[in-house]
Amino acid sequence: MADSQFSAPARARAEAPASGVIHVRTRLTTGFTVLANALAQRPGSAVTIGVAAYIASLPDGAPVSITALCEHFSEGEILISRALRELEASGHLERRRERGPDGRVRTRTRFHDVPPGDDGPDPTPPPGRRRRPAPVRVPVPAARTEAEAAPLPPPPAAVRSPQPPPPPLGEADPHAVRVLTSLRTVDPRLILSEGEAARLAPDVARWLAAGVSPARITETLTNGLPERLLARPARILAFRLGEPPLPAPAPPPPPAKPAVLPLQTCDGCERAFRAARPGLLCRDCRVEREELRATG
Numbered sequence: 001m002a003d004s005q006f007s008a009p010a011r012a013r014a015e016a017p018a019s020g021v022i023h024v025r026t027r028l029t030t031g032f033t034v035l036a037n038a039l040a041q042r043p044g045s046a047v048t049i050g051v052a053a054y055i056a057s058l059p060d061g062a063p064v065s066i067t068a069l070c071e072h073f074s075e076g077e078i079l080i081s082r083a084l085r086e087l088e089a090s091g092h093l094e095r096r097r098e099r100g101p102d103g104r105v106r107t108r109t110r111f112h113d114v115p116p117g118d119d120g121p122d123p124t125p126p127p128g129r130r131r132r133p134a135p136v137r138v139p140v141p142a143a144r145t146e147a148e149a150a151p152l153p154p155p156p157a158a159v160r161s162p163q164p165p166p167p168p169l170g171e172a173d174p175h176a177v178r179v180l181t182s183l184r185t186v187d188p189r190l191i192l193s194e195g196e197a198a199r200l201a202p203d204v205a206r207w208l209a210a211g212v213s214p215a216r217i218t219e220t221l222t223n224g225l226p227e228r229l230l231a232r233p234a235r236i237l238a239f240r241l242g243e244p245p246l247p248a249p250a251p252p253p254p255p256a257k258p259a260v261l262p263l264q265t266c267d268g269c270e271r272a273f274r275a276a277r278p279g280l281l282c283r284d285c286r287v288e289r290e291e292l293r294a295t296g
Contacts, residue, residue: 035052035053039052045083048087050073050083052111054073055111056113066081077225077236091112091116093111095107172205173201176205176208179218182218183218183237190222192234192237204241207241264279268289269285271284
């Protein structure tokens, strides 16, 4: 009896790994989301994985704007926007600007469990490599179902190599510089240096060339800023100016003017009047001739 009492714990200790995590799994039938291991185990930012898992758990039509995500997570706008950029770069998140039937431009967001063109792990891995484990089932809380109220801001520009210093501020578009310098009157935190204003002025000029009014640009740059700015204001402004809006539709062409008839000489009184061809009478002569015919 003594031997049987110690044999079961010995087998349990032999089956358990010597170190690392030991999974205690529960089979879930509701309230869970299937998340690919390639996404759940991706190296890099944990915020990116958390944002991806949260978006994957939401139903279609749920808001995934930066404002909506900041309301759910404790991270600020900078970390959330960086996570969205990483998901776009990996192909999991796709944002397109489309014009709807009513003519308004909206940003449509699509989330891919597996990036397009990636068929997932190879079912028959080569010898020497372990088979990748099955996808992780992550339990999530009930998701919000309200319709998304505001579209995502324009996606940021792709990360580029260090660029040369910007041209002097005096060479920038004065209208764009005026818009940037007036931002501090709306939000005193939006104070820019000359170099920052020179870097942002070409983006503002593109918005102005697309037909966006200065008041609308100011509203886009200042509306919904976080209470605490974790980065220089210029970085947030550059993110919001990353992609210019669609140009306004061209106005319809003006109606064609009626053709002007040439001047002709009346055969009766030799006065000039407009007619399609020569050899005709003016209106007065035609009336007079009709009266003579009527009186006999």
